Amino acid sequence: MQINLIPAMAPRNAWEFREFPIFRALKPEMIDDIAVIAMPMRFGDGECVFLEKESETALFLIAEGSIRITKQDSSRRSREITVIPAGSVCGEMSLLAGMARSCSGYAVNDVMVYKITRVAFYDLLNRDNAAAHKMLLGLCELMGGRMRIMDEQMVQLLDRQDAETHQPEMADLRDKLFNEWAF
Numbered sequence: 419m420q421i422n423l424i425p426a427m428a429p430r431n432a433w434e435f436r437e438f439p440i441f442r443a444l445k446p447e448m449i450d451d452i453a454v455i456a457m458p459m460r461f462g463d464g465e466c467v468f469l470e471k472e473s474e475t476a477l478f479l480i481a482e483g484s485i486r487i488t489k490q491d492s493s494r495r496s497r498e499i500t501v502i503p504a505g506s507v508c509g510e511m512s513l514l515a516g517m518a519r520s521c522s523g524y525a526v527n528d529v530m531v532y533k534i535t536r537v538a539f540y541d542l543l544n545r546d547n548a549a550a551h552k553m554l555l556g557l558c559e560l561m562g563g564r565m566r567i568m569d570e571q572m573v574q575l576l577d578r579q580d581a582e583t584h585q586p587e588m589a590d591l592r593d594k595l596f597n598e599w600a601f
Contacts, residue, residue, distance in 0.1 A: 435532075437505050438479055440556030448549035455542065456532035461525035468509065470522040475536035477513035477557075480504050483529030489521045501526060510557050513539060 435441055435449045435456075444452075456479065461467055467478060467485055478485070484503045488496045499521060502508050512519055513536050542550035576588060 434481070435479070438507065439505070440507060440553060440560055443552045443556065444549055448552065451542065451547055451549035452534070452553055453532075455538035456534050459531050459533055461529045461531070463525055463527050465525045465529075467523040467525060467529065467531065468512075468519050470519050472519045474519070475512045475516050477507055477509040477534045477539070478523070479507050479532040479534070481530045481532060484526040485523040485529060485531075486526050487521050487523055496522070507557070507560065510561060512536070514554075514557065 435453055436446070441449050441452070458481075461483075468474065468476075470488075470490060480502060482504050484501050485508055486501050487499045487508065489499055491497050502523075508523055509519075511517065513534065516536055539550060539553075543554065572588075572591070
């Protein structure tokens with residue numbers, strides 16, 4: 419994967435990060451602690467930001483543009499799961515669990531992200547940095563909200579008229595959801 423570092427930018431500070439909901443509980447000086455470990459990157463339309471099953475563990479703060487999240491199905495076709503807009507994040511499972519990527523992400527139009535690696539984030543956590551702890555809480559809230567949406571979508575699938583024909587697949591998905599959390 420090609421790395422797209424942004425050359426010589428002005429120093430980052432809390433103003434660039436305060437729009438991200440995961441930072442709403444942080445004071446500006448705390449956000450500065452996070453900004454120091456955030457690497458700015460740019461991607462062009464359709465360019466791969468990260469690949470499913472890739473072992474790199476990092477979170478992406480989407481500053482501009484959107485990232486299309488896809489996952490291969492059992493027939494190895496790429497299926498769109500969602501499009502994550504600017505102001506949100508992706509890669510939180512990789513950052514927190516340290517596991518290979520569960521999905522792929524592709525730039526929609528031009529995208530500007532800040533990449534936070536697991537190593538850098540856990541270094542802050544291990545130094546008992548308050549900003550890292552509050553960011554962790556923000557990520558937990560984000561993941562809880564995403565899980566709630568998945569629960570609703572699963573119920574909608576189960577409610578469909580043809581749900582009986584999909585019971586084995588739904589049982590497998592339910593087992594995977596509650597036992598592995600690794601899709």
